Amino acid sequence: MTDDLKSWSPRQRPDGLSATGRTVRIERIVDDRRFGELYDAFSADAEGTLYAWLPYGPFESRSNFMDFARRTYIGGEPCFYAIIPQASDRAEGVAALMRTDTVMGVTEVGHVCLAPSLQRTVAATEAFALLMAYVFDALGYRRFEWKCDNGNAPSKNAAARLGFVEEGLFRQHMIVKGRNRDTSWWSIVDTEWPALRHAFSRWLDPANFDGSGRQIRPLSEFRG
Structure with a gap:
């Protein structure tokens, strides 16, 4: 993006993404079909740290979580993805994609909650790459x-690894x-995305595992 933005126009609101990668797919949450799966996956957090930095949780029962999920995950803003x-x-x-400003072309990823089975996996990294591709491309x-x-x-380390700038x-x-x-505020801007997209593509190549x-080479080497 150049500094000349005279032709800039507001962008569409994030509202309908379903995307599939090599190891993961992300789906817009529009109903409660996945809530039981999420509760089961989140319940594997034996250490009780999953909600330590979130403004809600932990939940005493499946029904408590289901009520929360229906209130929180379904709707237009924030826009939640499984x-x-x-x-x-x-x-x-x-x-979730949240605090979206369509006029300025800005959105934020938040409410990130990854079950122990998903943390530090290729699928988790690819899920964020798919969200970035949706936002920028x-x-x-x-x-x-x-x-x-x-x-x-851990969140700050993840942001740095994924290419966000503090x-x-x-x-x-x-x-x-x-x-x-x-x-702590971090961002990626559109001029940084092409190189980062290329780095994700090279890291996710099956030949890198x-x-x-x-992994044979870490993502940081491809970003370097």
Whole structure:
């Protein structure tokens, strides 16, 4: 994107993506068909850390989660997606496109919740790559944001690994579960996306994984 934006026009709101990759697919959540799968996958979090940095959870029962999911996951904003690894064909995570500004071409990925079975997997990485491709290639947005509690080191590490650039800290930005949240802001802009798209493509190539499915070269090398 050049600095000359005289021809810029508002973009479409994210509202209907279903995309399939080599190891995962993402589906817009429009009903409760996947909620039981999500509850089962999230319930494998024996350490009880899955909701540590989210403003909700943990849930006392399946019915509590189902009520929450119906209120939260179904609707227009935020726009929630189920993350479904090809290996299991069951939903094992969610992510949302949110705080979308169609006039400026900006959206944010948030409400990320990945079951233990999905964390640190090729499918998880590819799911984020599919969302980025939707935002930049299909919708033509200028900016894709990632925000998290500044104390959430795993989230910040994930953002950096996926190619987001750290921009700064919003102090005392929110109150979450009775405590202060300083928010760390990250982004990818459209001029950075082509190189990042290429890096994802090379990392996801089956030739980059050995017979046990372990990566041969990390994503950071392809991004380098």
